[in-house]
Amino acid sequence: MSSIKDVARRAGVAVSTVSKALNGYPNVSEETRVRVNAAVRELNFTPNLLASALSSKKTGRVALLLNLNTDTQAVDEIDMQYLSGAISKAVERRLDVATFFFSMIRSRSASEIADYFRSQGIEGVIIYGMGKEDSVLRELIERKEFRIVAVDVPVVNETTSSIQIDHEQAQYEVARKTVMENKGKSILYLSGRPDGYVTQERLAGIRRLAAEEGLPLLIKSGDFSEKKARELTFRYASGYDVIVCASDLMAIGAMRALQEMDIFRPVCGFDGITLMCYAGMQMNTVKQDFHQISEAAMEEMGRLLEGGSGRRIVPDYQIVRMKYQDVLN
Amino acid sequence: MSSIKDVARRAGVAVSTVSKALNGYPNVSEETRVRVNAAVRELNFTPNLLASALSSKKTGRVALLLNLNTDTQAVDEIDMQYLSGAISKAVERRLDVATFFFSMIRSRSASEIADYFRSQGIEGVIIYGMGKEDSVLRELIERKEFRIVAVDVPVVNETTSSIQIDHEQAQYEVARKTVMENKGKSILYLSGRPDGYVTQERLAGIRRLAAEEGLPLLIKSGDFSEKKARELTFRYASGYDVIVCASDLMAIGAMRALQEMDIFRPVCGFDGITLMCYAGMQMNTVKQDFHQISEAAMEEMGRLLEGGSGRRIVPDYQIVRMKYQDVLN
DNA sequence: CTGTTAGCGCCTTCAG
DNA sequence: CTGAAGGCGCTAACAG
Numbered sequence: 248m249s250s251i252k253d254v255a256r257r258a259g260v261a262v263s264t265v266s267k268a269l270n271g272y273p274n275v276s277e278e279t280r281v282r283v284n285a286a287v288r289e290l291n292f293t294p295n296l297l298a299s300a301l302s303s304k305k306t307g308r309v310a311l312l313l314n315l316n317t318d319t320q321a322v323d324e325i326d327m328q329y330l331s332g333a334i335s336k337a338v339e340r341r342l343d344v345a346t347f348f349f350s351m352i353r354s355r356s357a358s359e360i361a362d363y364f365r366s367q368g369i370e371g372v373i374i375y376g377m378g379k380e381d382s383v384l385r386e387l388i389e390r391k392e393f394r395i396v397a398v399d400v401p402v403v404n405e406t407t408s409s410i411q412i413d414h415e416q417a418q419y420e421v422a423r424k425t426v427m428e429n430k431g432k433s434i435l436y437l438s439g440r441p442d443g444y445v446t447q448e449r450l451a452g453i454r455r456l457a458a459e460e461g462l463p464l465l466i467k468s469g470d471f472s473e474k475k476a477r478e479l480t481f482r483y484a485s486g487y488d489v490i491v492c493a494s495d496l497m498a499i500g501a502m503r504a505l506q507e508m509d510i511f512r513p514v515c516g517f518d519g520i521t522l523m524c525y526a527g528m529q530m531n532t533v534k535q536d537f538h539q540i541s542e543a544a545m546e547e548m549g550r551l552l553e554g555g556s557g558r559r560i561v562p563d564y565q566i567v568r569m570k571y572q573d574v575l576n
Numbered sequence: 577m578s579s580i581k582d583v584a585r586r587a588g589v590a591v592s593t594v595s596k597a598l599n600g601y602p603n604v605s606e607e608t609r610v611r612v613n614a615a616v617r618e619l620n621f622t623p624n625l626l627a628s629a630l631s632s633k634k635t636g637r638v639a640l641l642l643n644l645n646t647d648t649q650a651v652d653e654i655d656m657q658y659l660s661g662a663i664s665k666a667v668e669r670r671l672d673v674a675t676f677f678f679s680m681i682r683s684r685s686a687s688e689i690a691d692y693f694r695s696q697g698i699e700g701v702i703i704y705g706m707g708k709e710d711s712v713l714r715e716l717i718e719r720k721e722f723r724i725v726a727v728d729v730p731v732v733n734e735t736t737s738s739i740q741i742d743h744e745q746a747q748y749e750v751a752r753k754t755v756m757e758n759k760g761k762s763i764l765y766l767s768g769r770p771d772g773y774v775t776q777e778r779l780a781g782i783r784r785l786a787a788e789e790g791l792p793l794l795i796k797s798g799d800f801s802e803k804k805a806r807e808l809t810f811r812y813a814s815g816y817d818v819i820v821c822a823s824d825l826m827a828i829g830a831m832r833a834l835q836e837m838d839i840f841r842p843v844c845g846f847d848g849i850t851l852m853c854y855a856g857m858q859m860n861t862v863k864q865d866f867h868q869i870s871e872a873a874m875e876e877m878g879r880l881l882e883g884g885s886g887r888r889i890v891p892d893y894q895i896v897r898m899k900y901q902d903v904l905n
Numbered sequence: 906c907t908g909t910t911a912g913c914g915c916c917t918t919c920a921g
Numbered sequence: 922c923t924g925a926a927g928g929c930g931c932t933a934a935c936a937g
Contacts, residue, residue: 248694250914261924266916274922291687293695297630298914301929306626315660327652330659331644331677338680343696346675348660351667358620365577366622367672473854499854525802525828525855579930590908595932603906627930630913 249290258286269294296343306368308343309394309548312384314376315348324520325537329375329398332541340549345369349381357386361393370394371548373541378442394551396544400444408547410540414445417533418452418517422491425515425531426462431489434462437469437476437501439493449493449517463487469497476500481508490514499526578619586615598623625672635697637672638723638877641713643705644677653849654866658704658727661870669878674698678710686715690722699723700877702870707771723880725873729773737876739869743774746862747781747846751820754844754860755789760818763791766798766805766830768822778822778846792816798826805829810837819843828855 251269255262260279268275268283275283286292300306311333313326330346337344345367352360360383364372371394377384388395388407395407403409426434436453439446450466457464465483469476469492476497481504484490490505490512492498498516505512516523519534580598584591589608597604597612604612615621629635640662642655659675666673674696681689689712693701700723706713717724717736724736732738755763765782768775779795786793794812798805798821805826810833813819819834819841821827827845834841845852848863 251916252914262915263917263925264923267923270916276922279923291691293691295630295697295914296695297626297635297697298929299916301624301626301630301931302914302916304916304929315656323653323656327644327656330675334675334677335680344675346659346663346673348663351664362620362622366625368624368626496854503856522851522854525825525851527832527855580932581930591930592909592932592934593907596907599932605906608907624930627913628932630915631930631932633913633932 249292251292251294253290254283254286254292257290258282300368305552306343306370307341307552308345308367308369309337309371309373309545309552310364310367310369311344311346312352312372312374312377313346313348314378315350324522325518326375328537329541332538333373333545336542336545336549340545342545342549342552349377352383355383357383357390360387361390364393371396371552373544373548374398374400375541376400376443376445378440379444380442394548396548396551398540398544406551408551410544410547411445412533412535412540414448415452415455418449418491418493419456420452421515421517421531421533422453422456422489423460425491425513426456426460426489428531429489429513431513432462433487433489434464435480435483435487435490436464436466437479437490437492437497438466439468439497440470441468443471446493453491469493469500471496473497473500473503477504480504484508484512485510488512492516494518495520495523495532498530498532499523499528502528502530578621580621580623582619583612583615583621586619587611629697634881635672635699636670636881637674637696637698638666638700638702638874638881639693639696639698640673640675641681641701641703641706642675642677643707644679653851654847655704657866658870661867662702662874665871665874665878669874671874671878671881678706681712684712686712686719689716690719693722700725700881702873702877703727703729704870705729705772705774707769708773709771723877725877725880727869727873735880737880739873739876740774741862741864741869743777744781744784747778747820747822748785749781750844750846750860750862751782751785751818752789754820754842755785755791755818757860758818758842760842761791762816762818763793764809764812764816764819765793765795766808766819766821766826767795768798768800768826770797770799772800775822782820798822798829800825802826802829802832806833809833813837813841814839817841821845823847824849824852824861827859827861828852828857831857831859 251262251265255265264279265283268280315326334344373396374384375398377400388402391406397407397409399411401409434457438450465487467479467483469479471494473496476492477500480490480501484505490501492501492514495516495518498514501514514530516530516532519532580591580594584594593608594612597609644655663673702725703713704727706729717731720735726736726738728740730738763786767779794816796808796812798808800823802825805821806829809830813834819830821830821843824845824847827843830843843859845859845861848861
């Protein structure tokens with residue numbers, strides 16, 4: 248429980264000098280730096296980050312906002328990957344992380360959330376997969392009080408960066424591959440929840456493919472739900488050659504239905520979740536590396552936080568494009 | 577960004593009075609309390625928790641330590657439930673949560689971890705499913721520097737509580753039910769990783785059943801792995817009537833194997849994860865409510881943190897027994 | 906019941 | 922290059 252004061256005494260210097268030495272300021276002689284480090288080691292000193300944050304007004308604290316949906320827990324795998332990616336990078340960059348779920352903020356207003364975050368000393372927020380309907384979050388972004396990195400949401404402004412893979416291209420490619428491999432002549436497409444940004448982009452991808460190849464395309468909203476995908480497959484699969492799903496979970500639902508209908512149709516998914524293996528399914532899919540995406544998001548957050556207060560010509564924000572692999576399981 | 581000072585000025589009282597009013601101290605007149613609250617509202621004041629923590633030396637910060645294993649991501653569902661349970665309860669009790677993974681600390685010593693936690697202002701730690709081999713965590717517990725709640729680990733001391741379901745009884749019951757329903761005459765038991773505490777307890781449960789009913793029992797270590805369970809099933813299933821697995825994931829592996837072997841054996845699992853549905857499997861299992869268990873853990877943590885520094889006759893620690901349901905899917 | 910006064914542990918000008 | 926001094930925003934005795 249030794250403080251910077253103890254270290255200063257032990258090293259025979261002033262507290263301010265210790266502070267400078269520890270925070271890597273240039274104007275400290277090599278000799279005193281060594282002395283300070285020795286004292287630190289001897290006293291087993293660990294700086295009190297709370298005090299540091301209070302004094303410097305830099306908390307380095309970032310909130311993670313996860314859209315955990317309680318009905319389809321199976322895709323929690325994705326959120327966990329997001330979490331572990333963000334946290335490991337945060338530790339590396341010495342940032343502090345607080346985790347929240349959409350459910351905890353749905354009932355509150357943007358200003359309430361802002362108050363809450365402010366009181367917690369949160370400087371930045373990483374938002375995972377918000378939808379167009381999440382007006383509270385939109386407002387939070389527009390307030391520009393916090394540095395924000397939005398995953399899978401193409402929104403940027405002076406304090407907001409965005410990060411995602413190229414969903415349009417990815418959807419195009421995986422669908423194309425599946426169609427080609429099976430010489431498909433028509434496509435049934437099960438899309439995600441309507442208010443999702445990625446839903447639109449993926450839709451654009453499948454439309455491009457259909458247009459290019461002149462294939463009949465039926466689009467039905469599956470809401471990212473296995474159950475719904477299953478129902479839609481029962482209803483429409485017989486009329487189409489290939490079933491393209493906007494998520495693996497829906498693909499599972501579709502394959503289930505096909506099994507029961509006892510007909511074969513090639514199916515492809517999206518996301519590349521491990522669950523597929525346990526479900527015993529094999530198909531083409533777009534493998535997203537959620538862990539890595541989240542790492543990149545936290546990395547970007549670090550940048551934004553450093554870029555700090557100073558106004559500059561080059562804008563802070565950017566859209567980061569992550570890679571994906573399209574995989575044949 | 578108004579501070580307590582502004583509020584004091586606005587309300588025409590001293591800062592200390594504001595502090596008292598806001599923190600619900602009794603010795604504040606109703607009138608001033610109202611004045612203060614008015615000022616708070618007018619200035620849109622939100623207290624700076626960092627400053628408060630620094631001054632009061634009570635951070636209300638608790639670390640969550642999750643044992644995320646990267647190979648079997650499918651069971652991330654459990655960790656996510658743990659997380660959401662702990663976090664929602666923490667918000668309710670106005671505690672602050674920091675999430676960590678075992679992987680981040682395996683490489684460090686107990687004192688390093690303690691330093692790290694201390695510097696982060698962490699007062700309590702909830703540990704999920706540590707094993708007997710996790711000597712670093714044992715040491716962390718024995719240091720008694722932090723309040724600890726251990727989930728699924730029967731360890732208690734002056735600063736440590738423990739919480740879990742009755743694994744022995746649960747394993748006994750679900751196995752018994754499965755055996756009875758199928759008139760089984762012998763049992764193949766696939767156990768969890770040897771160093772897990774719950775592994776031992778569940779083993780005791782199955783042994784009790786076998787002894788009571790006089791059934792031949794073969795125990796094989798499946799390490800909570802689907803793959804391993806599958807292999808073991810291939811090897812030993814033919815000689816036994818019923819397959820009892822210490823986890824749902826292993827049960828999935830076992831059923832897979834049985835399908836391929838094209839023989840029938842009743843199988844039962846443990847945990848009650850949603851994944852089962854997507855895997856298209858139905859079986860008896862013990863349904864643990866991980867969310868609720870974790871809520872209870874955080875609740876207990878709150879107790880420990882309040883129970884605070886004062887020494888008392890009644891010990892802080894306790895073993896909390898959670899309920900489980902044994903379920904027929 | 907209310908105000909005054911010290912800090913909490915650290916950072917950060919500003920002199921020297 | 923180093924030290925002294927003044928906070929950061931809040932809490933906690935201690936007087937009054």
